[in-house]
Amino acid sequence: MAKTIYTNGKIYTLDAENPIVEAVVVEDGRIIDLGSNSDMTLQWARVGTKITDLEGMMVTPGLIDSHLHLSGIANQYLDLDLAGVRSKHEMLEKVREKANTIPPGTWLIGMGWDENLFDDLTVPTIEELDQVAPHCPVYLKRTCHHAFLVNSKALEYSQYHPEIEVPSGGTVVLDARTNKPTGLLLESASQLITRHIPERSYDEFKYGLRQAMRHAVKRGITSVHTNDPLYLGGFDQTYQLYHELLNEEQNGLRCNLLIDYPFLKRLKERGMYAGYGNDTLQIGAIKIFADGAFGRRTALLSEAYHDAPEQYGDAIHEQAALFEIMKEARELAMPIAVHTIGDKALENVLDILDQFPNVGYRDRLIHVSLVREDLVGRLAQPGRVADVQPRFIVGDYPWVKERLGEKREKHLYAWNSLLSAGVMCAGGSDAPVEPIDPLLGIHAALTRRAPGDTHEGWNPQEKIGMLEALRLFTIGGAYATNEEQKKGTITRGKLADMTVYSKNLFAIEHVDELLQTDIEMTIINGEIQTD
Structure with missing residues (x-):
């Protein structure tokens, strides 16, 4: 690999010995020298050396x-993205729109919801999720990935029943009146669902x-x-x-x-x-x-x-x-x-x-x-x-x-x-x-x-x-x-x-x-x- 001189920059090295330089010389993926434009050009500019002008821009070590x-970012290219949704209504509409594009029985996976952005701070109920996606199981990960929402179809596909053993550290949140699932799962309780979601290719x-x-x-x-x-x-x-x-x-x-x-x-x-x-x-x-x-x-x-x-x-x-x-x-x-x-x-x-x-x-x-x-x-x-x-x-x-x-x-x-x-x-x-x-x-x-x-x-x-x-x-x-x-x-x-x-x-x-x-x-x- 030929040498490259990155020159004419405001280069903050974060190295106390040479805190700010103008030019950096690299070869075979390594930094071999650094200093002023004139010194680096004089010492290293030869036939075949590539010179890249940084045009006075700031440079730091790679972030x-x-x-x-x-993997979670990858899912944003594959799943329903709910990041930044500002209301429960908007969230439900996004789920409805996505559900309308997939065949019955196909899992609808989403991620990124945050009820703290909603006006009333409430999350969709299992009944509301059933209404917007009655034909497919729904599994929606909160932005923190420590809380999850599901609909009745997801519980059905996962063979949920009241006596099911919940993984240690997890909670299936129940309605205080009916003692039935609200659709909200916390922590490792999500495993009740995820073990039944088909693996991606x-x-x-x-x-x-x-x-x-x-x-x-x-x-x-x-x-x-x-x-x-x-x-x-x-x-x-x-x-x-x-x-x-x-x-x-x-x-x-x-x-x-x-x-x-x-x-x-x-x-x-x-x-x-x-x-x-x-x-x-x-x-x-x-x-x-x-x-x-x-x-x-x-x-x-x-x-x-x-x-x-x-x-x-x-x-x-x-x-x-x-x-x-x-x-x-x-x-x-x-x-x-x-x-x-x-x-x-x-x-x-x-x-x-x-x-x-x-x-x-x-x-x-x-x-x-x-x-x-x-x-x-x-x-x-x-x-x-x-x-x-x-x-x-x-x-x-x-x-x-x-x-x-x-x-x-x-x-x-x-x-x-x-x-x-x-x-x-x-x-x-x-x-x-x-x-x-x-x-x-x-x-x-x-x-x-x-x-x-x-x-x-x-x-x-x-x-x-x-x-x-x-x-x-x-x-x-x-x-x-x-x-x-x-x-x-x-x-x-x-x-x-x-x-x-x-x-x-x-x-x-x-x-x-x-x-x-x-x-x-x-x-x-x-x-x-x-x-």
């Missing part, structure tokens, strides 16, 4: 999304994933940490899909795969481990759920919900069972990545983690949405990373204030407190729960409010600055997978992954200009990615 589900999965990868690259993302085996037909099929799309088709995006704990045995059988693979496709940590989400009050709290004093949330596993899962992972020298939204869930996980030595790869606490002060120090250890999603501030406010109450709000999405205490944080989107666009995540980290809002931000003392926000989506993401020697900064010897912006984020007059900033180029392995 990394530290936690998302490419391999080609459908592959098509959706390919589109999801291209979508991510267009948003300036060069690497993702993605969790998918439960949604792509198991571990073997998931790995094969990614191998074909990345190593064979060379779609460009770098992917670190989080592996759900039920596939630990299969991972061992195949001789795979954390770090297995190459710089494009790599095995990551073992993914575990410790609790649910705030939306349906399933996140596990140490004190009851402010708006439901009898509810504390749900532990997905009993503490003894969680210990055994983590012990099994450690026996294979695997790091863990645990979903912890409530403070009690975080405490439970840390109590177990403290009993196991680090395995070399860092453990990840994903979301850490509510963090008591006494837990912050326990996170600030070299072998632990807080994997945060700044855009949650947009999806969860203002209703989350009522869920948790004023006393606990100061501990909610406490990014400044975490960083100030020395906690290493990585930044992600949890897409499709929130949009994959990192610029929206950076905007949320800086403002703690939704685009278009004009207030000072929710819990404003927890705002962080532009440099800190960019570090979340670059250095933090590299650190989470022990790849800080390969990526995260623009440094000699590292992978030539860079993101180019239409505006200089450090020079914008108002933070909302972020929302009018475009990604001009996504450079992976030294090459500009194109459709």
